[in-house]
Amino acid sequence: MSFLAPTRLLLLLVLLVLIGTYVVVQVRRGKYAVRFTNLALLERVAPLRPGWRRHLPAGVFLLMLGVFVTGFARPAADVRVPREQATIMLAVDVSTSMRADDVRPDRLSAAKRAARAFLDGVPERFNVGLVSFSGTATVAVAPTTDRRAMRAGLDRLSLGPRTAIGEGVIASVQAIADFGAQYGQAAPPGRVVLLSDGANTAGRSPQQAVERATAARVPVSTIAYGTSDGVIYQDGSPIAVPVDGPALERLAQATGGRFYEAATGSELRRVYHDIGSSVGYRVERREVWAWFVAAGLVLACATSAASLRWFARLP
Known part of the structure; x- marks a missing residue:
């Protein structure tokens, strides 16, 4: 696979900054929670914490952005066309x-x-x-x-x-x-x-x-x-x-x-089948950005569904 606009992949650097910011925010939030020294009271106030689930919508959302950026760079691949x-x-x-x-x-x-x-x-x-x-x-x-x-x-x-x-x-x-x-x-x-x-x-x-x-x-x-x-x-x-x-x-x-x-006769028939397949199709270089847009939309729906299911809100 190649890209017709590879410079657009530089936008992935922005995505890396977002990932780094998210990690820093989560680390700081964890330190703030530790300052609440009455752990027994904290357990009664918030007995059910989402744990790893609270990171999943954010992770999928960032993955979605990465897929969209990749599609924006106009990826192209060899496609068999009849x-x-x-x-x-x-x-x-x-x-x-x-x-x-x-x-x-x-x-x-x-x-x-x-x-x-x-x-x-x-x-x-x-x-x-x-x-x-x-x-x-x-x-x-x-x-x-x-x-x-x-x-x-x-x-x-x-x-x-x-x-x-x-x-x-x-x-x-x-x-x-x-x-x-x-x-x-x-x-x-x-x-x-x-x-x-x-x-x-x-x-x-x-x-x-x-x-x-x-x-x-x-x-x-x-x-x-x-x-x-x-x-x-x-x-x-x-x-x-x-x-x-x-x-x-x-x-x-x-x-x-x-x-x-x-x-053998059966081997010859297989050879003819292979030749027919190679002649019947040609390989063209085509843009496949639509595949990435479709994948990004699927990830967007998955992010929304997970956030609504666990947190009763959109991300």
Whole structure:
């Protein structure tokens, strides 16, 4: 939390003076009471003394003043505000390694299922598109709010040889730029969510993709999907297809995105939920003085109630 008018906090010094004055007055009052030497008579004259309760209204009142002064200094805090619109491109690896069954029933089928769940949680006004990549990249669905079109695009995904991660990112960034051109300077923010299980083996390099994404100011969040024990069979021979997380992590970090690892279908769904939450909200610096005013009013009511209850008067 910060303050837009921090010099106003100097008024707290006045509050410290009030606290000191109150303490001094109470000490002097105690000394005066001791001068009444006939303690037995004092007990009969004032048998019920409020004790600590007589300090409570004053303490709450001073606390109330402190809260009001803090609010007067215009405190500001980071507040999550829902986005009205955004463009998200899902880039899905459809290389042959995605048929590994270390994730049941296989990596691609589980990825499709998690992507459908992601669509259910994305705000309706968000435009979502789909890019599939193996040796090349293809825009399967241009950014749209039509969730049925997206689900149909996911159903059509099919496997192919090699892995062109760089091409997948570049195609996604270009799709976001083409879609945003109709809005001009008011284009909604874009984000690429890339899911892959391997290293780049075809097309342009991930470094070229990073340059394109950073120039367009489009963060790329990457998901390394699968396990280190993944195996596919070709002509009856096993071929190991372990996940290559470091390359995907470097890609995410270089573009300002996030890197995730998911070894199961349920973990992938949690990752998509986290991505949806991060994209669906933006953080804004906003004044929160109203919170302090509300707290001060509550303390004022508490002070009045306590004083009326114990002393039959307002403080």
